[in-house]
Amino acid sequence: xxxxxxxxxxxxxxxxxxxxxxxxxxxxxxxxxxxxxxxxxxxxxxxxxxxxxxxxxxxxxxxxxxxxxxxxxxxxxxxxxxxxxxxxxxxxxxxxxxxxxxxxxxxxxxxxxxxxxxxxxxxxxxxxxxxxxxxxxxxxxxxxxxxxxxxxxxxxxxxxxxxxxxxxxxxxxxxxxxxxxxxxxxxxxxxxxxxxxxxxxxxxxxxxxxxxxxxxxxxxxxxxxxxxxxxxxxxxxxxxxxxxxxxxxxxxxxxxxxxxxxxxxxxxxxxxxxxxxxxxxxxxxxxxxxxxxxxxxxxxxxxxxxxxxxxxxxxxxxxxxx
Amino acid sequence: xxxxxxxxxxxxxxxxxxxxxxxxxxxxxxxxxxxxxxxxxxxxxxxxxxxxxxxxxxxxxxxxxxxxxxxxxxxxxxxxxxxxxxxxxxxxxxxxxxxxxxxxxxxxxxxxxxxxxxxxxxxxxxxxxxxxxxxxxxxxxxxxxxxxxxxxxxxxxxxxxxxxxxxxxxxxxxxxxxxxxxxxxxxxxxxxxxxxxxxxxxxxxx
Numbered sequence: 001x002x003x004x005x006x007x008x009x010x011x012x013x014x015x016x017x018x019x020x021x022x023x024x025x026x027x028x029x030x031x032x033x034x035x036x037x038x039x040x041x042x043x044x045x046x047x048x049x050x051x052x053x054x055x056x057x058x059x060x061x062x063x064x065x066x067x068x069x070x071x072x073x074x075x076x077x078x079x080x081x082x083x084x085x086x087x088x089x090x091x092x093x094x095x096x097x098x099x100x101x102x103x104x105x106x107x108x109x110x111x112x113x114x115x116x117x118x119x120x121x122x123x124x125x126x127x128x129x130x131x132x133x134x135x136x137x138x139x140x141x142x143x144x145x146x147x148x149x150x151x152x153x154x155x156x157x158x159x160x161x162x163x164x165x166x167x168x169x170x171x172x173x174x175x176x177x178x179x180x181x182x183x184x185x186x187x188x189x190x191x192x193x194x195x196x197x198x199x200x201x202x203x204x205x206x207x208x209x210x211x212x213x214x215x216x217x218x219x220x221x222x223x224x225x226x227x228x229x230x231x232x233x234x235x236x237x238x239x240x241x242x243x244x245x246x247x248x249x250x251x252x253x254x255x256x257x258x259x260x261x262x263x264x265x266x267x268x269x270x271x272x273x274x275x276x277x278x279x280x281x282x283x284x285x286x287x288x289x290x291x292x293x294x295x296x297x298x299x300x301x302x303x304x305x306x307x308x309x310x311x312x313x314x315x316x317x318x319x320x321x322x
Numbered sequence: 323x324x325x326x327x328x329x330x331x332x333x334x335x336x337x338x339x340x341x342x343x344x345x346x347x348x349x350x351x352x353x354x355x356x357x358x359x360x361x362x363x364x365x366x367x368x369x370x371x372x373x374x375x376x377x378x379x380x381x382x383x384x385x386x387x388x389x390x391x392x393x394x395x396x397x398x399x400x401x402x403x404x405x406x407x408x409x410x411x412x413x414x415x416x417x418x419x420x421x422x423x424x425x426x427x428x429x430x431x432x433x434x435x436x437x438x439x440x441x442x443x444x445x446x447x448x449x450x451x452x453x454x455x456x457x458x459x460x461x462x463x464x465x466x467x468x469x470x471x472x473x474x475x476x477x478x479x480x481x482x483x484x485x486x487x488x489x490x491x492x493x494x495x496x497x498x499x500x501x502x503x504x505x506x507x508x509x510x511x512x513x514x515x516x517x518x519x520x521x522x523x524x525x526x527x528x
Binding site: 188 | 382383399405407408506509521
């Protein structure tokens with residue numbers, strides 16, 4: 001028989017999700033909460049101009065996009081992310097007020113061959129445009145906290161951090177190697193960097209501490225006590241003040257060594273983990289300057305759930321507890 | 323229980339000796355026969371694998387910690403892990419090597435470079451703004467120039483004796499290599515204490 005009658009393309013590794021009913025259950029739980037919070041569900045197109053993604057410079061490499069030449073001779077790509085198209089949608093609506101969008105759907109990113117990785121991911125998420133500062137942050141974190149139950153996972157860790165803190169650190173250290181060292185939490189190279197740049201305390205102590213600066217509020221307090229630089233301190237105090245206004249604090253912890261997963265983050269960054277998933281299951285942050293690409297000065301924040309990874313984690317968690 | 327993958331062979335020996343020196347019970351490992359998975363009395367579960375597979379196991383969250391050479395990390399296109407500690411063992415370096423004439427020879431065609439580490443070779447010549455043809459060899463890469471398949475090689479150099487025995491020499495050093503401790507990103511979040519205990523022990527700070 002012809003191969004295509006029994007093989008699926010390697011990209012489609014997980015296309016047929018064995019647990020569709022669980023997926024739909026989680027989805028409907030999330031949808032109920034999003035709707036209750038006045039988020040309008042949108043169904044986004046599958047194709048976007050490659051130029052749109054490139055112009056936003058969000059950090060998704062072009063080679064990861066599934067690209068086609070359309071009838072205009074222009075490059076279009078399968079949707080690789082929801083935030084950028086939603087920013088476009090918002091800007092096309094010609095107003096600057098508050099908008100709440102939620103979405104459910106797949107994003108597509110090319111993965112390396114024979115790595116056991118899928119190229120399509122089912123995501124759900126929200127974007128809150130036009131609401132800056134604490135109020136927007138708290139609204140988003142509150143929704144995360146409300147939705148945790150829907151995900152059905154027993155053990156979830158959600159960490160928050162500040163892109164302002166990260167950016168100021170980069171300024172202070174002022175070394176091309178720093179971002180990589182921090183991203184890898186490379187203790188040895190951090191020691192080497194501190195020595196090479198002759199960085200003095202307290203910044204030196206802070207940098208050496210950074211790879212293990214994650215955990216509950218005591219980690220944040222310790223770090224704040226350690227800092228002398230005012231801008232750096234302000235970034236963390238802001239994070240703390242926001243945290244203190246949350247209702248259900250114990251859901252959240254901190255990771256001060258977090259680096260932005262999307263280039264456009266400007267404020268709070270959010271990441272969620274399950275011990276049964278090697279990938280993050282929740283990811284998001286504040287992006288107050290992305291709308292500048294559309295000549296608008298509008299604050300925004302959003303986050304997404306990686307439902308494909310959540311489903312896999314659920315299966316593994318059930319197996320482990322069986 | 324901390325799950326660890328170690329690169330089989332030399333790295334396995336050196337890492338286990340280092341762990342033993344820092345107070346870990348490594349007897350079950352030293353006494354192992356052909357088992358691929360061993361649990362120690364310190365609550366470490368160890369598997370032994372080829373270098374690239376250590377990375378694959380870590381990527382999929384099968385193990386929390388991996389011990390692997392920097393050469394493997396550099397040549398891989400997977401980078402989503404923490405690369406936390408330089409163990410300062412298994413030190414060697416990547417280099418371009420060739421016959422001495424290579425330095426002065428002017429070629430009227432694209433240079434041909436043989437290497438097992440094609441990504442390292444490509445990145446190096448790209449950084450030099452040189453367009454070269456890269457040919458993958460799986461082992462005894464020195465054969466490249468010797469049999470006339472390539473003009474030079476990119477390979478790991480430890481003592482340089484194999485190069486010398488074949489009349490080749492180091493043309494330029496690319497970067498240092500040593501054994502690294504890498505950590506799965508999610509594991510670090512859920513097993514912070516255990517992992518930092520291991521790090522402290524390996525740094526000799528316990």
